[in-house]
Amino acid sequence: MKNCKFDKSIDGWHLWREAKKNPQNIKTTDIKDNNDFSSAVRIENPDKKLIGVSQVVQLISGKIYRLSGTVRSLGNDGSKIFGGRIAIYLPPQKENAIVWMSEYDKWWEKDLIFTNKVTGPATVYVHMGYGGVASTGEFANIRLEIVE
Secondary structure (H helix, E strand, O other), X not given: OOOOOOEEEEOOOEEEEHHHOOHHHEXXXXXXXXXXXXXXXXXXXXXXXXXXXXXXXXXXXXXXXXXXXXXXXXXXXXXXXXXXXXXXXXXXXXXXEEEEEEOOOOOEEEEEEEEOOOOEEEEEEEEEOOOOOXXXXXXXXXXXXXXX
């Protein structure tokens, strides 16, 4: 993936869904005191809509992939829905997704391993708004790797 650590702003990424109407809600931010990455994309979602960035990547049929990312909420109420998500989609197969459902103000890494069944261009989405909630999240270190 291009610019997976967002150290070149959002170069290599495209505004997705509501971000096209509200580009001011997509920003990159410097991260201090972290050894794995120094930048993140901040996605603000006051309107409870699907908003984020996307990137097209090439997938190969039969390969096993690991999709991963590190996310934090700017809130810290574990009882509130956060709605952050990273997904990859290449029809006709089903979408594969990682979801962060509750607020947590510390960096939280997740990954998903899947077997790809179609060769072609897939779209990776990094977004807020899953569950129709208003929240703000920061996403960093988005990776898609072939698992040997």
